[in-house]
Amino acid sequence: MGALTPRSIDELDLAVSSCRACPRLVRWREKVAAEKKAEFRDQTYWGRPVPGFGPADASMLIVGLAPAAHGANRTGRMFTGDRAGDFLYAAMYEVGLASQPTATHIGDGLELHGVRITSPVHCAPPANKPTIDERDRCRTWLDFELGLLRPNLRSIVVLGGFGWQSLLPVLQRNGWDIPRPRPKFGHGAEVSLAAPSGRSAGSTPGSIRLFGCFHVSQRNTFTGLLTQEMTQDVLRAAATHAGLS
Numbered sequence: 242m243g244a245l246t247p248r249s250i251d252e253l254d255l256a257v258s259s260c261r262a263c264p265r266l267v268r269w270r271e272k273v274a275a276e277k278k279a280e281f282r283d284q285t286y287w288g289r290p291v292p293g294f295g296p297a298d299a300s301m302l303i304v305g306l307a308p309a310a311h312g313a314n315r316t317g318r319m320f321t322g323d324r325a326g327d328f329l330y331a332a333m334y335e336v337g338l339a340s341q342p343t344a345t346h347i348g349d350g351l352e353l354h355g356v357r358i359t360s361p362v363h364c365a366p367p368a369n370k371p372t373i374d375e376r377d378r379c380r381t382w383l384d385f386e387l388g389l390l391r392p393n394l395r396s397i398v399v400l401g402g403f404g405w406q407s408l409l410p411v412l413q414r415n416g417w418d419i420p421r422p423r424p425k426f427g428h429g430a431e432v433s434l435a436a437p438s439g440r441s442a443g444s445t446p447g448s449i450r451l452f453g454c455f456h457v458s459q460r461n462t463f464t465g466l467l468t469q470e471m472t473q474d475v476l477r478a479a480a481t482h483a484g485l486s
Contacts, residue, residue: 247385254292257363257382258317263375266364270314273365278311287317290364293386294319295357301338301483302390302397303329304383304404306456307362307371314365318347319358320457329400329457332472336480355485359386361407369458376407383407387415395449395483398475401456402426408451417449428455428467429475452479 247253261267274288291308308314312323320326321344330351334342340352362371362379371379387394399405405426413419417434424432436447454475455467462468480486 247389250293250297250386250389253382253385253389257290257292260290260363260379260382262378263364266362266366266371266375269367270310270365273310273314278315281311281315284315286315288314289317291317291319291360292363293357293359294321295353296355297357297389298393299353299355299357299390300393300395301356301479301485302394303356303358303400304397304408305358305360305400306403307360307369308365309369310365316346318344319360320344321351322346324459325457325462328462328469329472332457332469332476335469335473336476337486338476338480355483356480357390359383361404376403380407380411383411384414387411391415396452396479397449398452398454398479399426400454401458404456405451405453412449424451426453428453428471431478450479450482 245256247256271288274286277284277286291313305320308319309323309325312326313319313321316322320329326344330339330344331342333339338354338356340354341350344351361383362376363382366375397408399408409419409423412434419434420432424430430453432451434449434451452475454472455461457467457472477486
């Protein structure tokens with residue numbers, strides 16, 4: 242990562258997509274891209290770190306876990322090309338955060354309205370399980386992203402406990418006050434964070450609200466632990482707080 246300090250979301254996305262900081266993840270993402278899945282054998286995989294997706298002036302952020310091996314690692318766009326993404330974008334569309342309910346590939350016409358999607362780990366990890374060291378190394382990118390989004394950011398939806406635990410120290414480094422003891426993740430959890438020093442608190446820009454949501458993994462959606470209605474309720478609450486509905 243070096244001493245790079247991205248000055249814009251575009252610079253950040255470009256820098257993320259060329260990162261090779263985690264040898265195990267580099268080997269895995271490139272192995273998957275070379276071997277492919279049978280149903281995608283005629284496609285060229287992205288096989289690189291996947292940058293965030295959404296407008297640079299987003300007032301709402303969605304934080305996941307990491308790209309899927311044959312989803313975003315194939316398509317190059319967050320939550321695009323797999324069933325978890327199908328579930329998430331359908332919910333976002335119903336709430337008015339996405340221009341269409343499907344996400345199949347870059348160039349499919351999908352646009353996000355006032356919301357950006359990112360993750361604490363930008364490379365597909367083996368078995369969907371990044372190590373603590375990999376998470377901490379990749380956290381630098383999330384730190385940059387929060388810093389760039391901070392002027393407009395009002396709400397964050399965190400998909401799963403891994404994202405929740407990864408995000409809290411980054412928020413703290415960017416000036417938001419984290420309660421003690423640290424808030425625990427749970428579906429439907431809501432936590433208000435005071436504005437960074439020098440900014441107004443309360444409901445004015447600068448303060449934010451965290452919303453917990455079970456991850457949109459197939460394990461959660463196929464078993465009914467997470468339903469479309471549950472997901473839409475969380476997204477809608479976060480969108481309202483961000484002034485998007």
